Amino acid sequence: MAKSRFEYVKAFETEDRLDPKHWIVVALRHRRYDELADTYDLEKPNDKRLVQLFEASARSVMGEFKELVLGYGFGGEFSLAFAKNTTLYRRRAPKLLTNLCSLMASSFVQLWPHHFEGLSLLDPPSFEGAVHLFPDDQSLRDYMTQRQLACHHRNLNNTVLWSLVRECGLAVDEAQGVVRGATSEGDKNEILFSRCNKNYNKEEDVFKKGSIIVRTSTQASVRTPAGSVTQRNQSCLTNLCFDFVKDQFWSEIFVLDQPTKVNAKTNYLKDFEKKAKLLPHSWIVIRIDGKGFHKFSEKHSFAKPNDIRSIELMNRAAKRVMEEFPDIVLSYGQSDEYTFVIDRYSRMLDRCASRNMSSIVSLFGSTYVHNWTEVFDDTPLQYSPAFDARAVLYPNNSCLRDYLSWRQADCHINNMYNTCFWVLVQEGSRSRQEAEGELRGTFSRDKRDILKEFNREYDKEDALYRKGTIMYRDELQNEESEATQASGTESCRGSRNISVEHIDMIGDAFWEQRPWILGKERTVRTLEDIDY
């Protein structure tokens, strides 16, 4: 396939490979978990259906990613550990993180109706993710034990709180005061026992200890196509409730190579989180791309070369992302990819690379699935798609423009090729191989000629397919601008209308007519100017 002159911008992309022989743990957290109980009128402090939905979503992620060997979750979080020696995606942290994160979110949406029958999901979720890299078995054990301890504290507090409200008739803030006043665990157990007649030990294990999912491998007899029987390694996922603090888990259930022991000091673990900050004052580009969309499009009988329904779904998901994150100034989509450009001066999610990538990709994936039935009508969704994301920094406006030009040129090159290819196959009765042969080595001019033979003119094809989709915020009105500056916030941005266009942004005209998108460059002289 031809290449454009903008390809050089690929040089700004980084690899971010994780060290070999370390445990990779991806921790995912529902961004609005605390609002779910009130929004859906769920049982407090724990709703079994929600716990099971989280478990099922994590199971579906572990089912898809066979290299995940251990999962642990409670509340709105789930941590997933890869086999220590995994070479999946050559250990690129953003790719591992974002694939899991988007699949978790899209599975959550797809599985919701199975767990909440008759209750519609109103808002697709977004998950924030982090990558932890642990150098030895002890730190993996310490991490999991620490998360289970957090589960215990959270659940004990919430059980006391909601028991006081329900059983003793206290107001919520009154009950919160009581919980705050009870400093030790003993105090909390005592309050539960004496005031609410409840024994914490008798609460359900899954609420007290969280959900563990372990991959175990077994030998199974499999019949080969030739009819003989061979032994194969088969893995299966098991749900458990167990104490990570006990040696037995690590020596019998999830057997570690190195000897480990109970360790009360887990503060050191925070240094193992990969927390790359995105450089200040650089444009942040988050590009997401559908995982295995070639297969996904075949499985769901997408029209060739372009399926308007898929584009509609991608655009709806992108719009939702822009509504959620007001600092995204522009987005651009084509095929199974979408680019989000975050204002270079934004402090969105602390400019933390993982938080930005995971929040965007998961909201995108969950919205895609949430809108599926409305857009695809009678084509049922067979499985949840995953998307990956990467974050790339561009230091100035010209690089950013070249990046966007690169993606739009790519859209043009691919679409012209695909349009010709499918015209030859569908209208010219060529086999796929013949069409491929006929197009090999052709230039743009040749392809236009081929189309003319079928009475089609490339420039008259739908601009949606030729140019892709650009979304950007309209210009800030004067009074809004003043209000924004006066309040020192960017809150007005989110309420601005989002324009959707299918036009050229490689030339200067697009940018000259909309100067507010790139804005003015700020001069930095002191640390305060950087605002960090």
Ligand code: GTP
């Ligand atoms: P990875 O991204 O590496 O996981 O592979 P992928 O299969 O997603 O391929 P890639 O992202 O390179 O390309 C996207 C693929 O999605 C295209 O090659 C098409 O097969 C498919 N695709 C995207 N949009 C459409 C569409 O509108 N119609 C059809 N038929 N296919 C589409």
Ligand code: MG
């Ligand atoms: Mg793809």
